Amino acid sequence: MADSAGVEVKPGTTTETAGAPQVAPKETQGSEASRQRVVSPEYMFFEAPRERAFITGSEAAKEAIRRANVDVAISYPITPQSETMQQVGALWAEGYVKEYYRGEEEFGVMSAIAGSSRSGARSLTATAGPGLMRGMEVVASWPGGRMPLVLLIMCRVINAPLSIQPDNAELAYLINTGNIVFHAENQQDFFDFALKAFVISERPEVTLPVAVAVDGFFVTHARGYVMLPPKDIKLPPRDPYHEAIPAMDNENPPARISRDAPIQKSNFISYHVHASWQQEVWAAVERSRKYIDKYMGGLVEVVNPGADTIVVASGSAVSQSREAVRQAEEDLGERIGLVKVRSLRPFPTRELREACKNAKRILVPEFNCVGWLYRDVCAALYGHSKAEIIPGPRVFGGISLPTEMILQYIFPDKKFAF
Amino acid sequence: MSFDNLKMSPALEKYMTKEYRDLVERGPYGKQKKVSEMGTFKEILEEHPMCAGCAMTLFIRLTMIGLPSPEHTILVGTAGCGRLALTQSSIPFIYGNYGDTNAVASGLKRGLAMRFPDQPKDVVVMAGDGGLADIGFSAVMHSWFRKEKFTTIMLDNEVYGNTGGQESGMTEKGSILKMAPKGKLFEKMDMIGLAKTANVAYIARVVPTNPTRVASTIRKAVLIAREIGPTFIQAYTSCNIEYAIPTPKVLDDAKEVETSRYGFMEIMSDEAREFLESLEPAKKAKGKKSESEETVTAS
Numbered sequence: 256m257a258d259s260a261g262v263e264v265k266p267g268t269t270t271e272t273a274g275a276p277q278v279a280p281k282e283t284q285g286s287e288a289s290r291q292r293v294v295s296p297e298y299m300f301f302e303a304p305r306e307r308a309f310i311t312g313s314e315a316a317k318e319a320i321r322r323a324n325v326d327v328a329i330s331y332p333i334t335p336q337s338e339t340m341q342q343v344g345a346l347w348a349e350g351y352v353k354e355y356y357r358g359e360e361e362f363g364v365m366s367a368i369a370g371s372s373r374s375g376a377r378s379l380t381a382t383a384g385p386g387l388m389r390g391m392e393v394v395a396s397w398p399g400g401r402m403p404l405v406l407l408i409m410c411r412v413i414n415a416p417l418s419i420q421p422d423n424a425e426l427a428y429l430i431n432t433g434n435i436v437f438h439a440e441n442q443q444d445f446f447d448f449a450l451k452a453f454v455i456s457e458r459p460e461v462t463l464p465v466a467v468a469v470d471g472f473f474v475t476h477a478r479g480y481v482m483l484p485p486k487d488i489k490l491p492p493r494d495p496y497h498e499a500i501p502a503m504d505n506e507n508p509p510a511r512i513s514r515d516a517p518i519q520k521s522n523f524i525s526y527h528v529h530a531s532w533q534q535e536v537w538a539a540v541e542r543s544r545k546y547i548d549k550y551m552g553g554l555v556e557v558v559n560p561g562a563d564t565i566v567v568a569s570g571s572a573v574s575q576s577r578e579a580v581r582q583a584e585e586d587l588g589e590r591i592g593l594v595k596v597r598s599l600r601p602f603p604t605r606e607l608r609e610a611c612k613n614a615k616r617i618l619v620p621e622f623n624c625v626g627w628l629y630r631d632v633c634a635a636l637y638g639h640s641k642a643e644i645i646p647g648p649r650v651f652g653g654i655s656l657p658t659e660m661i662l663q664y665i666f667p668d669k670k671f672a673f
Numbered sequence: 674m675s676f677d678n679l680k681m682s683p684a685l686e687k688y689m690t691k692e693y694r695d696l697v698e699r700g701p702y703g704k705q706k707k708v709s710e711m712g713t714f715k716e717i718l719e720e721h722p723m724c725a726g727c728a729m730t731l732f733i734r735l736t737m738i739g740l741p742s743p744e745h746t747i748l749v750g751t752a753g754c755g756r757l758a759l760t761q762s763s764i765p766f767i768y769g770n771y772g773d774t775n776a777v778a779s780g781l782k783r784g785l786a787m788r789f790p791d792q793p794k795d796v797v798v799m800a801g802d803g804g805l806a807d808i809g810f811s812a813v814m815h816s817w818f819r820k821e822k823f824t825t826i827m828l829d830n831e832v833y834g835n836t837g838g839q840e841s842g843m844t845e846k847g848s849i850l851k852m853a854p855k856g857k858l859f860e861k862m863d864m865i866g867l868a869k870t871a872n873v874a875y876i877a878r879v880v881p882t883n884p885t886r887v888a889s890t891i892r893k894a895v896l897i898a899r900e901i902g903p904t905f906i907q908a909y910t911s912c913n914i915e916y917a918i919p920t921p922k923v924l925d926d927a928k929e930v931e932t933s934r935y936g937f938m939e940i941m942s943d944e945a946r947e948f949l950e951s952l953e954p955a956k957k958a959k960g961k962k963s964e965s966e967e968t969v970t971a972s
Contacts, residue, residue, distance in 0.1 A: 326788075354784070356779075363776040363779075371783060373781055374781045503767055505678075505745055
């Protein structure tokens with residue numbers, strides 16, 4: 256990997272551009288971490304030279320955090336997430352992350368990360384399946400608290416019989432909380448989305464937590480090619496004084512969302528305060544669209560637009576669908592469309608309507624038994640498409656999704672072996 | 674910096690209420706007020722929606738006087754009666770989820786310490802017995818084991834007052850309350866003992882019968898938490914509604930409870946004691962020095 260970004264590097268100097276002064280701890284002075292240079296998000300995302308690495312999804316997350324200028328990271332082990340947050344611990348030991356500890360369990364961790372976000376610090380945690388469900392009371396309260404932070408999720412089974420296997424049923428709950436939710440397809444996405452999530456989360460008109468989900472094991476524990484910018488650059492620090500509500504640092508008047516008794520008690524003021532506040536939260540989710548367009552290339556990626564049959568998928572189901580689309584074209588001479596959903600919240604309603612306006616059949620393959628993406632697709636296209644929307648194929652509990660299974664749904668009259 | 678937040682813009686000064694001007698001009702900011710001066714300065718908490726005669730409210734007012742640096746303090750609370758008063762104070766207050774106080778305070782304190790290395794920011798958790806000993810128990814214990822540098826104050830009214838009078842872990846054995854229709858079947862939880870087990874740097878049990886002692890206990894706890902480690906105050910703040918204590922008799926009840934079972938107790942580590950003595954070298958910190966690391970002063 257390149258040592259510099261092709262720009263001047265001044266060893267041993269702090270190069271912060273804004274926010275509270277940050278001084279490397281004594282033991283890390285002179286280290287690689289202390290020599291990191293702040294660059295603009297645009298430089299980091301689009302201009303910095305990138306080199307190819309062959310790494311796991313967990314390592315991709317680590318490389319994103321190394322460049323994300325994170326202040327506070329709080330960890331708790333759960334398979335298949337543990338490797339990521341222990342690697343973040345290694346980054347803390349090397350001085351790339353300023354504060355780090357292992358919390359008591361996920362309710363405590365999600366609460367503590369809310370505290371650190373409210374202190375004005377750039378904050379990170381990660382969890383998986385049952386851990387997300389355990390912390391959900393807190394996770395559902397973050398958006399109303401307008402707390403910028405990043406939550407990485409390595410999806411796994413949440414229901415009985417208990418299993419550590421990949422399955423993303425947990426996202427059915429998360430997408431209805433007001434958190435921004437991205438779903439990464441592969442190791443490259445996981446690196447890019449995690450890094451970009453911090454910038455989108457902290458935009459003044461957004462000021463919301465961003466969850467970046469990825470399917471456990473398929474991505475976290477498998478290697479893939481990831482194009483990485485150099486490790487001697489990092490994002491600008493968080494500026495908590497340019498966000499929708501101020502930090503709770505007693506350096507400025509606090510937001511009064513949790514203060515006034517009339518707001519907490521049952522009365523007409525409280526109903527209206529709550530209703531208008533939640534409308535604003537969801538409006539802020541929508542306002543993140545322009546940054547998703549700018550930094551992530553849009554809420555969706557469309558392959559073979561205008562095809563009669565379109566597969567709509569997110570996460571690992573996209574990789575399998577991509578391969579099924581290739582097989583259909585090369586082996587069967589059939590052109591099949593594919594819509595990759597990058598952002599689950601905000602949901603790409605208008606993008607889907609545009610991509611599917613001529614479709615006759617739409618398939619929604621998923622790695623869960625409830626079909627949350629199918630429901631969202633149906634709701635988005637209702638009244639806007641005459642296509643038959645097919646719920647599946649679905650696999651869950653750790654079962655893989657063979658491309659032949661997707662092809663069988665696309666071509667029900669043919670016979671595929673899987 | 675932070676006191677500047679409260680100051681009035683000169684152009685708007687004449688439109689501000691008398692109460693607000695008093696807070697800015699005659700508040701306790703930047704100077705340690707004494708309990709004996711009550712009535713001569715504007716308190717941080719005066720008006721509140723608490724029940725008439727509520728002992729918890731008296732305790733909270735005294736707490737505000739004891740805070741060494743209210744202009745650099747952030748309060749953390751959870752559901753319960755106490756937060757109805759805390760929300761009315763001129764100190765930033767975080768009202769999070771049920772039982773999350775000590776986890777929120779851990780992240781908050783670490784983030785503030787990182788952002789303001791040269792300005793102590795005091796984090797103070799103030800929540801009820803249910804919030805800390807029942808639903809928030811795990812977070813409380815782990816914040817102590819991790820040696821998080823903030824103060825935990827339990828408003829122990831021995832009942833879930835805000836939800837209408839249910840038994841809590843801190844209720845006395847035998848008390849008949851909602852959800853304990855046959856009387857509570859197990860002992861009051863020994864949170865003081867648990868704090869000792871966790872080596873909490875400063876532990877106090879107090880009843881608001883002696884206002885000056887309440888304020889000085891708070892002050893010590895917050896200062897020690899700033900420098901040494903976690904501190905814990907368990908305060909008897911009776912619920913006169915659920916325990917049917919006649920309003921004029923609230924302090925009589927407090928005195929009776931203090932005498933019979935809830936006497937003042939203060940335990941501090943040698944490190945905490947040395948730190949307090951270093952602050953006021955002329956005045957040795959009170960309490961007999963024992964052979965163990967702890968000193969107990971009961972009255």
